[in-house]
Amino acid sequence: MLSFFLRRLLIAIPTIFLISIFVFGLQKLLPGDPLLVLAGEERDPAVLEFLREKYRLNDPIPVQYMTWAGNALRGDLGISLRTNQPVTELIAQKLPVTLQLAMMSLIFAVVIGVPAGILSAYRKGTMVDWVANVVALSGLSIPNFWLGIMLILLVSVKWQLLPASGYVPPGEDLWLSIKTMLMPAFVLGTALAATLMRHTRSAMLGVLTSDYVRTARAKGLSERKVVLKHAFRNALTPIVTMTALLFGELVAGAVLTEQIFTIPGFGKLVVDAVFNRDYAVVQGIVLVTAVGFIVMNLLADMAYVLLNPRLREA
Amino acid sequence: MKHLTLTTALVAAMALPAAAQDLRIALQSDADVLDPDQSRTFVGRIVYASLCDKLVDITPDLQIIPQLATEWTVAEDGMSIDMTVREGVVFHDGTTFDAAAVAANIERSQTLDESRRKSELSSIASVDVTGDYTLTLNLIAPDATVMAQLADRAGMMMSPTAAEAAGVDFGLNPVCSGPFSFGERVAQDKIVLNRFADYWNADAINFDSVTFLPIPDTTVRLANLQSGDIDMLERLAPTDLAQANADDSITVVSAVSLGYQGITFNVGNGEKSETPWGQDKRLRQAFSYAMDRDAINQVVFEGAYAPGNQPYPNVSPWYDDEFPIEARDVEKAKALLAEAGYPDGIDLTVQVPNTTIPLQLMQVVQSMAAEAGIRIEIVSKEFATLLADQSAGDYQASQIGWSGRVDPDGNIHQFVTTNGGINDSGFSNPDVDAALNAARKVPDTDARKVEYDKARAILIDEAPLVYLYHQSWITAFDSRIEGFTAYPDGMIRLEGVTLSE
Numbered sequence: 159m160l161s162f163f164l165r166r167l168l169i170a171i172p173t174i175f176l177i178s179i180f181v182f183g184l185q186k187l188l189p190g191d192p193l194l195v196l197a198g199e200e201r202d203p204a205v206l207e208f209l210r211e212k213y214r215l216n217d218p219i220p221v222q223y224m225t226w227a228g229n230a231l232r233g234d235l236g237i238s239l240r241t242n243q244p245v246t247e248l249i250a251q252k253l254p255v256t257l258q259l260a261m262m263s264l265i266f267a268v269v270i271g272v273p274a275g276i277l278s279a280y281r282k283g284t285m286v287d288w289v290a291n292v293v294a295l296s297g298l299s300i301p302n303f304w305l306g307i308m309l310i311l312l313v314s315v316k317w318q319l320l321p322a323s324g325y326v327p328p329g330e331d332l333w334l335s336i337k338t339m340l341m342p343a344f345v346l347g348t349a350l351a352a353t354l355m356r357h358t359r360s361a362m363l364g365v366l367t368s369d370y371v372r373t374a375r376a377k378g379l380s381e382r383k384v385v386l387k388h389a390f391r392n393a394l395t396p397i398v399t400m401t402a403l404l405f406g407e408l409v410a411g412a413v414l415t416e417q418i419f420t421i422p423g424f425g426k427l428v429v430d431a432v433f434n435r436d437y438a439v440v441q442g443i444v445l446v447t448a449v450g451f452i453v454m455n456l457l458a459d460m461a462y463v464l465l466n467p468r469l470r471e472a
Numbered sequence: 473m474k475h476l477t478l479t480t481a482l483v484a485a486m487a488l489p490a491a492a493q494d495l496r497i498a499l500q501s502d503a504d505v506l507d508p509d510q511s512r513t514f515v516g517r518i519v520y521a522s523l524c525d526k527l528v529d530i531t532p533d534l535q536i537i538p539q540l541a542t543e544w545t546v547a548e549d550g551m552s553i554d555m556t557v558r559e560g561v562v563f564h565d566g567t568t569f570d571a572a573a574v575a576a577n578i579e580r581s582q583t584l585d586e587s588r589r590k591s592e593l594s595s596i597a598s599v600d601v602t603g604d605y606t607l608t609l610n611l612i613a614p615d616a617t618v619m620a621q622l623a624d625r626a627g628m629m630m631s632p633t634a635a636e637a638a639g640v641d642f643g644l645n646p647v648c649s650g651p652f653s654f655g656e657r658v659a660q661d662k663i664v665l666n667r668f669a670d671y672w673n674a675d676a677i678n679f680d681s682v683t684f685l686p687i688p689d690t691t692v693r694l695a696n697l698q699s700g701d702i703d704m705l706e707r708l709a710p711t712d713l714a715q716a717n718a719d720d721s722i723t724v725v726s727a728v729s730l731g732y733q734g735i736t737f738n739v740g741n742g743e744k745s746e747t748p749w750g751q752d753k754r755l756r757q758a759f760s761y762a763m764d765r766d767a768i769n770q771v772v773f774e775g776a777y778a779p780g781n782q783p784y785p786n787v788s789p790w791y792d793d794e795f796p797i798e799a800r801d802v803e804k805a806k807a808l809l810a811e812a813g814y815p816d817g818i819d820l821t822v823q824v825p826n827t828t829i830p831l832q833l834m835q836v837v838q839s840m841a842a843e844a845g846i847r848i849e850i851v852s853k854e855f856a857t858l859l860a861d862q863s864a865g866d867y868q869a870s871q872i873g874w875s876g877r878v879d880p881d882g883n884i885h886q887f888v889t890t891n892g893g894i895n896d897s898g899f900s901n902p903d904v905d906a907a908l909n910a911a912r913k914v915p916d917t918d919a920r921k922v923e924y925d926k927a928r929a930i931l932i933d934e935a936p937l938v939y940l941y942h943q944s945w946i947t948a949f950d951s952r953i954e955g956f957t958a959y960p961d962g963m964i965r966l967e968g969v970t971l972s973e
Binding site: 188189190191192194195196197198199200201202203204205208209212240241242243248251252307310311314315318321322323324325417418419420422426427430433434435 | 502504505507510512585586587588590591592640641643644658659660661685686687688689691692695696698699700701854855856857858859860863874875886893894
């Protein structure tokens with residue numbers, strides 16, 4: 159059991175290493191010269207040359223990577239070409255924002271998606287199933303930016319119920335913080351709820367026709383107990399995996415939603431960094447996101463074990 | 473007791489404008505590093521307008537007026553400028569502002585390795601501090617553009633104590649002498665400035681703090697203003713103009729910018745200039761005749777910008793009235809093509825930044841050119857790539873603009889003189905070089921105008937750059953805000969601006 163997790167952790171190290179090399183290489187393949195943008199409109203050649211030296215962009219690419227990796231191992235992720243801020247500081251500023259958004263979105267997704275999935279599987283082929291599927295499909299198909307702008311126009315401009323955009327740290331004003339993030343979390347959450355609903359539905363459909371459910375019914379258990387306790391618990395594994403993966407995706411940043419609601423999270427940071435060829439920032443975020451994904455996968459694995467006693471012996 | 477309450481209420485009412493007020497301003501993007509010597513973004517300059525005073529400022533009609541420098545005289549031979557600076561000014565850290573501080577600032581702008589201001593101040597050879605509040609700028613050669621440079625980032629005064637201590641990291645905690653001091657910054661979220669009690673012109677400032685919020689989406693920026701989450705926004709999109717105008721609680725003001733947008737042709741920058749487009753000016757003239765500049769402004773920008781055919785808008789004192797914006801003439805364009813040997817039309821590849829506005833613009837340009845027989849292929853590129861290709865001469869024509877400078881020199885010299893720093897077009901003409909170099913040196917405005925007009929006559933004929941329009945800075949704000957003036961440099965100046973409750 160413990161060795162299983164240790165093994166997983168050990169595999170994670172080369173994974174992160176390979177990801178960072180891959181991303182570094184990809185960035186260098188991008189055409190265009192970041193310094194032409196950074197040097198200002200006049201593009202003074204002396205400034206350009208100085209910056210190339212300063213950020214060691216004249217070094218061969220493997221040397222650049224080794225320099226970066228060496229510093230990263232010591233906890234120094236470099237500084238942003240654009241704002242001169244240390245990358246670790248940028249990440250420390252953005253990570254709580256992204257985590258809060260991810261968690262609130264996930265709550266929306268689970269609260270909407272899982273019950274809808276259970277219901278539509280239970281009432282398969284009926285009007286309920288049909289409606290749930292149409293809603294789920296709409297959730298998947300409606301673009302986030304459109305739903306976001308519509309919500310802002312309706313909820314903030316017309317009804318003036320919630321702040322239109324921005325971010326307030328929970329430490330500053332918890333209630334305002336939640337209020338500000340309600341709309342973006344809803345927008346993200348609905349899209350994810352659709353995915354989650356579809357997965358829950360198919361998992362439940364598989365389980366509901368199995369023998370032990372028939373036995374449970376034959377025993378005379380209430381439908382509620384049959385569905386929630388016997389069927390749902392066994393359908394949980396794929397749902398948990400899906401939820402963990404969705405959370406990982408959320409941590410990587412929801413660019414469009416962040417852009418619309420002006421949330422200073424990872425998505426916006428990484429997109430700006432890519433356009434500005436802010437190498438250190440892109441590398442730093444990729445590293446953190448990769449670690450995030452791996453941790454979520456580990457947590458999901460641990461959850462299986464808790465949910466499914468049979469795995470404990472394995 | 474009742475009396476007392478009434479008196480208190482009266483006092484409170486009279487003191488109302490002084491109540492704690494935060495002004496929230498939405499910016500189109502996040503500023504870069506907050507060090508005037510290293511900074512390069514437009515939004516950064518908007519923040520500086522509240523944070524860092526400059527030696528001189530401009531009026532809306534581009535006259536140079538005192539800010540920290542109260543008087544200046546250019547020597548007879550144009551080789552030096554005597555300057556007197558304001559007494560009783562302190563930086564946000566308490567350091568006294570004096571002539572020595574000016575000298576230290578100019579030295580930093582000229583010598584800091586990271587400085588982006590070097591070329592702007594390249595004509596200053598040395599600074600002599602002649603008294604506590606007097607100094608002399610010694611020039612390498614007569615330069616009529618120096619004072620205009622000092623009206624922007626090159627003239628912003630930073631606390632020498634703080635600059636010395638922080639070095640290249642000054643931007644993380646900038647210390648200047650403006651009406652507001654630096655509070656905090658969260659990247660891509662906000663920049664907060666607090667009222668500076670010891671500001672020399674503190675009476676003109678009516679806010680306790682200013683918060684700058686980067687909100688990139690134009691629709692969301694306006695929605696925030698309508699919902700009252702912000703008080704002011706810069707660069708309202710022309711497409712949102714109708715909506716903003718229809719809202720009584722919003723005031724919209726605009727000023728035509730100092731910059732321009734147009735098409736740069738590659739006429740001498742590497743192999744790609746050796747095409748008919750680079751070698752035959754008649755084709756470029758034909759292209760210009762095929763453009764309906766007014767229609768471009770109406771179709772793409774709802775009429776909110778200004779059509780243009782020169783680097784300066786036609787409201788500028790530097791505009792050459794000899795060459796007004798001509799009406800579209802498709803027949804003339806066709807005739808020019810035929811004369812150049814292309815009666816059946818010709819292909820042209822134009823590179824364009826892959827963002828909404830440039831693409832929309834190019835689609836309109838494309839259809840106008842097509843009617844004259846010019847078949848445009850649009851190649852959209854991400855900005856960093858576009859710049860690299862343009863600088864390397866790997867393009868035939870490029871849709872790019874310029875944000876604009878106060879002095880006309882900054883909008884023309886470096887683009888079309890033979891050794892110009894950003895002459896991506898590769899244009900070279902001895903008469904243009906002579907005229908534009910002369911215009912740099914003569915101090916007299918009228919004499920300068922004569923030189924610019926000489927260059928303009930040649931440039932209109934040769935057409936290495938075909939200008940299309942000038943952006944307007946459209947600022948929208950809560951109607952309770954009073955006293956705001958739009959400037960052609962797009963800056964938000966808060967002196968005398970009030971927000972009534």
